[in-house]
Amino acid sequence: MQAVTFDSFGGPEVLRLAEVPTPEPGPDEVLIRVLASGVNRADLLQRQGHYPPPRGASAILGLEVSGVVDSVGDGVRGWQSGDECVALLSGGGYAEYVAVPAGQVVQPPRGTDLVTASGLIEVAATVTSNLSLVGLRAGETFLVHGGTGGIGTFAIQYASGLGARVFATAGTPRKLELCRDLGAADAFDYHGNWLAALREATDGRGADVILDVMGAAYLASNLDALALDGRLVVIGLQGGRSGTLDLAKLLAKRASVTATGLRGRPVEQKAAICAEVVQLVWPLIESGRIKPATETRYGAADAAEAHRHLASGEAVGKVILTWT
Numbered sequence: 001m002q003a004v005t006f007d008s009f010g011g012p013e014v015l016r017l018a019e020v021p022t023p024e025p026g027p028d029e030v031l032i033r034v035l036a037s038g039v040n041r042a043d044l045l046q047r048q049g050h051y052p053p054p055r056g057a058s059a060i061l062g063l064e065v066s067g068v069v070d071s072v073g074d075g076v077r078g079w080q081s082g083d084e085c086v087a088l089l090s091g092g093g094y095a096e097y098v099a100v101p102a103g104q105v106v107q108p109p110r111g112t113d114l115v116t117a118s119g120l121i122e123v124a125a126t127v128t129s130n131l132s133l134v135g136l137r138a139g140e141t142f143l144v145h146g147g148t149g150g151i152g153t154f155a156i157q158y159a160s161g162l163g164a165r166v167f168a169t170a171g172t173p174r175k176l177e178l179c180r181d182l183g184a185a186d187a188f189d190y191h192g193n194w195l196a197a198l199r200e201a202t203d204g205r206g207a208d209v210i211l212d213v214m215g216a217a218y219l220a221s222n223l224d225a226l227a228l229d230g231r232l233v234v235i236g237l238q239g240g241r242s243g244t245l246d247l248a249k250l251l252a253k254r255a256s257v258t259a260t261g262l263r264g265r266p267v268e269q270k271a272a273i274c275a276e277v278v279q280l281v282w283p284l285i286e287s288g289r290i291k292p293a294t295e296t297r298y299g300a301a302d303a304a305e306a307h308r309h310l311a312s313g314e315a316v317g318k319v320i321l322t323w324t
């Protein structure tokens with residue numbers, strides 16, 4: 001089969017299409033003929049050598065796909081050759097075929113184009129699992145950084161659907177407007193004083209829950225932005241991994257700081273999260289209450305261009321590779 005591979009870590013130019021062995025489905029695995037592969041920021045880090053795949057995972061990039069079932073391994077029930085599906089992966093998605101534990105394979109939401117569906121499950125699984133973890137409730141105030149990225153476009157809509165009052169940060173006027181279009185009560189330019197703007201918008205109270213993609217760079221400001229009993233959940237380290245946490249402020253606010261990674265979770269946890277996505281998210285997409293993010297599609301042979309686009313800061317929503 002063809003796969004997007006690289007021989008050495010580096011810039012987008014290291015990516016190339018190559019012939020590699022087609023995987024076989026092991027016990028409890030489904031072999032998917034891939035129609036499209038979601039591109040995630042983690043793929044850029046892995047290509048650069050900063051994000052090794054977990055033990056046992058494919059060295060090929062790619063954390064999510066859509067496609068059709070090719071064949072199934074021993075013990076798999078409920079899937080047949082030709083069934084349309086989407087899958088959450090630990091790796092291996094930038095390829096014509098990928099073998100996936102059956103619990104991480106789900107039917108796509110009804111009414112969604114199958115190529116578009118390739119870009120849904122990684123963000124949906126990340127956002128729902130983290131907002132469940134920190135217990136975001138109707139009536140609470142929610143802030144997401146990077147409101148027009150893959151995570152942000154989904155998080156704004158999902159948190160609004162939960163009944164939260166949603167705020168977001170973004171880097172350009174066009175993106176700020178898009179955050180508001182997606183349902184944010186307001187959006188703040190992260191080049192300016194987003195903390196002051198959030199305080200003003202919340203009468204000084206701050207956010208009950210913050211979903212953060214910036215890590216160290218925003219640790220202190222995020223803590224300042226939390227309301228009493230607030231919860232900060234860090235899922236991205238775009239601003240670095242090590243920061244100083246003011247425990248006195250944390251204590252005074254009775255606040256909590258959590259960080260989670262989806263990729264390294266065991267298969268059973270990923271399967272449970274996928275089941276939650278089908279239960280909680282797919283109905284919202286099927287009813288139109290959550291709209292799949294704007295997407296930019298590239299042929300798999302243009303994976304390097306796709307990575308350049310995501311890295312450029314110009315991307316809005318999802319970037320997708322197609323294999324047709």
Ligand SMILES: NC(=O)c1ccc[n+]([C@@H]2O[C@H](COP(=O)([O-])OP(=O)(O)OC[C@H]3O[C@@H](n4cnc5c(N)ncnc54)[C@H](OP(=O)(O)O)[C@@H]3O)[C@@H](O)[C@H]2O)c1
Binds near residue numbers: 213238
């Ligand atoms: N822990 C997990 O399980 C998990 C799972 C999925 C994703 N992630 C992480 O979540 C992050 C976002 O993923 P994604 O797929 O949404 O990536 P993406 O589509 O590339 O979006 C990145 C976002 O970061 C925003 N950003 C950049 N600099 C910023 C700043 N100084 N302040 C606030 N926002 C800033 C960008 O905003 P502008 O476009 O406005 O500049 C953009 O919205 C990545 O770091 C990814 O690795 C973690």
